[in-house]
Amino acid sequence: MKDLLPIIKSLKSNYTAALLFILQVAITFTILVNAIYLAFDKREFIARASGLDEQNVFYVAANLPVEEAAQPALLDQDLANIRAFPGVENASVSSGIPLSGWGRLVEVAVNPDTKYDTFSGYYGGDLNLLKAFGLELVAGSEFSPSAELSVRTEGYRNAIDIMVTKALARSLFSEQWEQIVGKTIYINNLPQRVVGVIDTLQAAWPSWVVVEHAVLAPVKEADSIVHYVVKTVPGQQDDILTQTLAYLMSLHGRKVDNFETFTEVKSRAYSAENAASKTLFGVITGLLIVTALGIYGQSRYSIVKRTKLIGIRRAMGASRGQIIRYFVLENVVLCLVGILIGVCAAIVLNNVFSNAFELGTIPLSYLFYGSICTIILGQVAVLYPAIRAAQLSPAIATRTV
Amino acid sequence: MITYYTKLAFLSLWKTRYMSLLAVIVIAVGIAATMTTYTINHMMTKDPLPSKSDSVFLVRLNNWSPEAAYRNRNEENPPIYMSVQDAVNLINHNEAQAHIPIAGFKDMLKLPEQSAVDAKMTFVRSSTTDFFSSFEVPFLYGSSWPKSSDDSGEQVVVISKKLNAELFDGQNSVGRVVQLGEHQYTVVGVLDDWAILPRFYGESMRAFKAPRDIFIPFQTQLNLELWSSNVQAFECWKDPENASVKALWASECVWVFFWVQLNNELEKQEYMDFLQSYVEQQKALGRFQRPTLNKLQSPTEYLKERRAFSTDSEIAVWLSICFFALCLLNAMSIIMTKFQGKAGEVALRRAVGASSLDLVHQYTIETGAIGLFGGILGLVFTQICLFLSSQLYTHLSKDIMTMSGELMASTVLLSILSSLVFGMFPIVKAINVQPATQLKSL
Known part of the structure; x- marks a missing residue:
């Protein structure tokens, strides 16, 4: 020194x-x-976690090339066939894909007379969507089979039971978020009952302020284009994706609009x-x-x-x-x-x-x-x-x- | 004398070549960082249509629900797009210089003789012939469709150079036929290379993507009822009467961006007045039940409101300017070291009669040369960086990563200027030596 x-x-x-x-x-x-x-x-x-089992989920967007009245039946048939592939853990249909930029948003309110307390992303699918995404339930229970509905579009208007993410529950009920289970909240001013709380599920737009807010409803939408969500056992994703595409294309008139693994969705979202x-x-x-x-x-x-x-x-x-x-x-x-x-x-x-x-x-x-x-x-x-x-x-x- | 000094300067550069090279490289790295980020930022925020930026406007009308403001915002703002009926009405009233609706759909595209397996899902842009004239779109073959096609909804298309190369091997395809979904269209024009950045006219999320490859008249889309609900963002406050496309066309659902060309302030004023009277007329028919809130928005205003510009690129520019300053300081200390060794030479030249101004001349040429080489090398580095960025920034159009001639010239100029400024101090320091004391130690 x-x-x-x-x-x-x-x-x-x-x-x-x-x-x-x-x-x-x-x-x-x-x-x-x-x-x-x-x-x-x-x-x-x-x-940031999307809430999904990111490594093992992919989606395929395809049309339902039959008469409008026969579309829900074809949707169910497709899902049953995809689920039957060995290596598929679960398959479902969804009205949106997290972080893909493609989805729907809804207004959420605790009281019927307020226009909205907050916004949220919305996913509608069959009963398996929770599992097909690989989500974790932290409160409440799964949907009862009777809650499942099938509509053509805009399923959020028809839903009876819904699940919400913890972040959404928190923004409505702050620290007492677990109390949301069993309560009726208003989605676009329509009363719907919360049966469960999901740990994490992001909305479709990565840079959205309320990207952690999501609502999940057991309402299938058999629209002109449907998005099949498939969760596979680890390591078999590529095989199953090929199989699924081959199966879908085997039907005359079928168009596959788009398909991506969730890893791809995420890297595109954050490119x-x-x-x-x-x-x-x-x-x-x-x-x-x-x-x-x-x-x-x-x-x-x-x-x-x-x-x-x-x-x-x-x-x-x-x-x-x-x-x-x-x-x-x-x-x-x-x-x-x-x-x-x-x-x-x-x-x-x-x-x-x-x-x-x-x-x-x-x-x-x-x-x-x-x-x-x-x-x-x-x-x-x-x-x-x-x-x-x-x-x-x-x-x-x-x-x- | 200048040639002599230049010769001396280059001799001296050669004598201290490693140090000079180091200074050149350091300047080049700084220049490359600054110019790369600046180019990207400049291309992202530049005026997309310099000759028309004061004369093209997005028309926004407030046709929203009587009960709630559009998107429930506290400060009410009209929707960014409008309903089909309003777009058609405004075109029919024909009050502006040009009417450019921006709509679209997607469908399977192929040549009529190709089999269905070869068809490719393609995004189609539908607009009017004004689109090409107002946005100054260059044509390679043929031209835009005539106005009559807009009115009748003829089945004609304009395709991009890229698509023309894919479908017709780049031949002049005017008069040929393509098949989109179930309909056949005649090619009337092929675009030349065309990049509009930012692509302001459609959805702001895609402002930095390339334009679509195929264009049809707006009226044709309406007549043939072509609609892809999962492509086009659309918002409704009231459901269409039924699920048909026709009902959607007649509904209050908004999804068509509507641009007009108005050449001066007077025309703009007149068009505002016209919109006012149009809305009042529609109010009488029971529509537009909210407060009238007509808006004409320039491309830049629209993009700003939609927050299309990411601030990342601007932050990067500021960071790299700091980085450049650092590189210059570094170069300055290298130049200082270089000149430090010259004390003896300076003393000798001063002693045999050179004025300090002469020496300043000579050394300025030397630092200027370092700046020049630094600038040129920097330009090379910049091109490499831009190429790397175009590989990295896959979400942006490749056209962002190009430098104009002006920008290149100013790069070299910037490099020379900054090295002169930062070289000034070492030069002054170098020539301030006392000839007598230095000569003694020679």
Whole structure:
């Protein structure tokens, strides 16, 4: 520590280089902390659970190429046949697919006379939809078989029994959310009875404010295009998808509109966030490389400039360790000043961002870990030049006086 | 003299080639980061139709339920799309320069001679011939359909260059026939390469996707009752009378985006007046029972309201500008190191009579050259980054990842300018040496 005073004194005599160094560290720190925060923010957004058994669910959208009156029967027949494939855990039909952008929204109210308390996504299917999605029930019970209905479109108007997600129950009844079971709530102003609460089920639109709100009803819709949802045993998804498509196409007039595994749905839903977070990680990598290069170059330069000085110190009896310690300590001092400025700048930048772009504020832990990373980066970059400096022979001092 | 200084500058660059190269690379990386993010952001937020941005408007009418405002918002806003009957009425009144309804459906597309197995599910855009003239759509073969086809609902199509290549091997296909679902259509025009970004006229969710590949007259869709409920977003406050498509056409369900072209403020005013009288006339017929709330919205206003622009790209630009500043500081310290070694040379030249201004000249050329090379290399890096982005950003149209000539020129200019500015300090520092003391140590 007794090196500290000479370090500060020597910085004063060479302030421009020191200032440049400090500025670089400050800017690096500012971008680093903000970029990492943004990247993790995106990652968290992407990692939200959809509630589904994501690895094992796929859907196929196809038409029902028969007379309108015969469509419900064909729907049931299709479902029965798909369920019969070995390896299929469950199959159902759904009026929407989570995160796919395709679904329906409903208004939810606790009282009949309020227009709405909140909004929610809506899924209508047969009794198996809960299992075909792979959802978890946290309160209440499953639908009774008598609750199942079959309609042509807009099943939410006909539903009698429904299930809601925990998030929706919470937004209506806050902490007493379990009490929602057995209560009648109003979906688009129509009274419906809640029989169960689902742990998590996301609505069809990933960036929707109330994406965690969903209503599930046992109402099949035999529309012109239906979406079959199939859950398979792990590892058999590809085979079963091929089988299902082959089976569906075997009927004359059948059109398969679209098919996707849920993993694909999810990666499509979050493609923007995914790309953004990858770009941010790219920026972070570039940043670290450029800064490390900069620190390395500058330390090397300042050491070359002080060759004679190092030689004299060595000749006067300074050990190699002392020389290394000197430069390492100098680096730490400069980094700390840079970080100090960087912390202020990062907070300012984050404030500007959060005001302009509706972002959250950076938690203090990010600043802390960011500081540690920056110091480590500085140390790594200075180590080689410092070791080289320590290798200098004391005789160098005598050569060019 | 300039040529001599240039020669000296390049000699000096060569003498310190590793350091110069490092400075060039550092500047190039900074430039690439900034320009990549800037290009993407610029392409996403630019004016999609610069020559028409003040003369194309989305028409919004408030035909919603007497009981509740559209989407139950506190601040009432008319629906973004309108009902078929209003679209047809507004076209028939013919009060604007151009009427562009944006509707569509999807169906199986094939050539008549192909078998049903080869048919492909295709999204069809239906509009009027005004679509092509107002949005300045370029044609490769043929032209848009005549106005008479709009009125009669003739079965004609305009197809994109891409689709023409798929179906007809890129030949001039005007006069050929394609089959969409159960109906046959005659090709009247083939579009040239056309990208409109952001594609403001339809759903804002898809503003950064390519336009559809096949276009038919709006009236044809209405006449043939072509409707795909799972393609077109539609909202109803009152159910159609029955489940038929005809009833949907006659209902209050909204789903048609309706754009008009109005060339000046006066025409806009007149059209507002016309809309007012139209709504009053409809009120007399028992429709439009909410407060009148007519709106003409420009493409940019519409996209802003729908929040089509992601703020991510803007944040990225700001971050990369900071990154660029960092790279410049880095380059500055490299240049400083370079010039530090020149103290002896400076002293010698000063001693034999060069003025400090001469030296500034020479060193400015040197840093300028670093900036120039940095800019050129940066441009190469930018193209690589844009290519990588186009692979990564699969949800955006590839056309976003292209740079205009102007942008390229300004990239190089930016690089030269910034390196000159940031090189100034090292230069001043370098020439401020005392000739006498330096000469002594030579």
